[in-house]
Amino acid sequence: MILSFISAVAVLSLSYVFVDSALHKFSAPQHFRAALENYRVVPEGLLRPLGQSLPLLEITLGIALLIPAAREFALPGMVFLLSAYTAGMLINIQRGRVDIDCGCNGPARSEGISLWLVGRNVGLVMMAGWVGYFSTLLPTSLGTWSLALASTVVFIFFYHSLTQLRTNNKLQQKVHNHV
Amino acid sequence: MYNILIISNLVLWVLLLGLSVLVFALTRQIGVLYERVAPAGALMMNQTLEVGADAPHVPVQDLNSGKTITAGQPAKGRSQLLFFMSPDCPVCKSLLPSLRSAQSAESSWMDVIFASDGELALHQNYIHQNGLEDAQYVSSKNLGVRYGVAKLPFAVLIDEQGIIASHGLVNSREHIESLFESKELGIPSIQDYFNAAPGTSNSNAA
Numbered sequence: 132m133i134l135s136f137i138s139a140v141a142v143l144s145l146s147y148v149f150v151d152s153a154l155h156k157f158s159a160p161q162h163f164r165a166a167l168e169n170y171r172v173v174p175e176g177l178l179r180p181l182g183q184s185l186p187l188l189e190i191t192l193g194i195a196l197l198i199p200a201a202r203e204f205a206l207p208g209m210v211f212l213l214s215a216y217t218a219g220m221l222i223n224i225q226r227g228r229v230d231i232d233c234g235c236n237g238p239a240r241s242e243g244i245s246l247w248l249v250g251r252n253v254g255l256v257m258m259a260g261w262v263g264y265f266s267t268l269l270p271t272s273l274g275t276w277s278l279a280l281a282s283t284v285v286f287i288f289f290y291h292s293l294t295q296l297r298t299n300n301k302l303q304q305k306v307h308n309h310v
Numbered sequence: 311m312y313n314i315l316i317i318s319n320l321v322l323w324v325l326l327l328g329l330s331v332l333v334f335a336l337t338r339q340i341g342v343l344y345e346r347v348a349p350a351g352a353l354m355m356n357q358t359l360e361v362g363a364d365a366p367h368v369p370v371q372d373l374n375s376g377k378t379i380t381a382g383q384p385a386k387g388r389s390q391l392l393f394f395m396s397p398d399c400p401v402c403k404s405l406l407p408s409l410r411s412a413q414s415a416e417s418s419w420m421d422v423i424f425a426s427d428g429e430l431a432l433h434q435n436y437i438h439q440n441g442l443e444d445a446q447y448v449s450s451k452n453l454g455v456r457y458g459v460a461k462l463p464f465a466v467l468i469d470e471q472g473i474i475a476s477h478g479l480v481n482s483r484e485h486i487e488s489l490f491e492s493k494e495l496g497i498p499s500i501q502d503y504f505n506a507a508p509g510t511s512n513s514n515a516a
Binding site: 284291292295298302303306 | 326337341347
């Protein structure tokens with residue numbers, strides 16, 4: 132019961148994170164392309180196609196995860212994307228370029244890359260791993276899915292609160308430096 | 311007993327969901343507060359001037375000393391603040407104490423030129439009424455045209471090299487000081503500093 136409940140929460144949460152991320156990228160394509168360019172890990176010729184296809188891929192993966200038949204294809208795709216993003220972040224952290232925008236949240240809540248984001252991505256990869264490992268244990272009852280949905284809503288609010296706190300921290304530093 | 315546990319669980323869920331929303335709303339509100347306490351900048355709405363470009367050189371006569379000075383060409387090693395105003399503009403008048411204060415506080419590196427146009431007698435009366443006899447005060451329509459001034463009060467800060475450091479519509483002392491801050495930070499506007507995403511920038515205000 133508990134394993135299937137956690138799997139359901141992981142499926143819904145992962146799906147939300149990918150769809151939400153894609154919608155941010157769709158709403159500000161220029162911002163995302165600039166963020167992608169700032170990573171300095173993608174050849175210039177690939178910037179445009181990647182800038183257009185990544186949001187599309189993210190939303191496809193997010194929706195595919197909710198469809199049982201497509202789940203086994205969505206999970207490796209999610210792990211690959213998250214790993215690629217994490218590698219890009221680690222390369223830039225290694226270069227000391229932590230002030231670049233991660234490109235995760237759109238211009239309204241821009242966030243620099245950090246080990247916190249790397250940790251978040253590792254957490255999401257682990258969630259995807261959990262879903263892959265326990266995919267056969269997903270709940271069948273409506274009650275468990277309802278409970279999982281309520282828990283996912285709580286997860287989403289806490290996820291956004293943490294993101295907002297990171298944005299606040301950046302604003303606080305700017306005000307402090309200015310004063 | 312079983313019913314009480316179910317009701318208790320439901321109530322706890324409602325409270326948990328409510329608290330999650332509340333926590334998010336509070337974090338968002340803190341973000342809004344940080345945005346509001348950030349200093350405001352002068353509105354950059356001029357289509358003619360560009361930060362980083364050479365300031366147009368316009369010879370004009372100082373009504374107080376009678377000497378010809380060149381607006382846009384500061385004295386060696388000094389900056390120049392052109393304050394475009396009009397005697398019939400109440401906001402311009404309300405800013406005069408702030409400008410005089412800024413002129414005094416920043417006198418080590420900056421000269422202020424009060425710029426206007428129109429009837430000479432009107433300006434002489436204005437100078438006398440507001441104690442501007444010791445200031446550089448010019449009346450030139452050409453100056454306003456060359457600097458593309460459409461709305462008043464408007465200020466342009468020109469750095470030591472004769473390059474436009476910042477400019478904008480100024481309605482308060484804070485706006486005037488934002489021009490100095492922009493020059494000091496080396497960015498077009500204070501709003502750029504706060505709004506810019508890491509690695510990107512825009513320019514809406516000085």
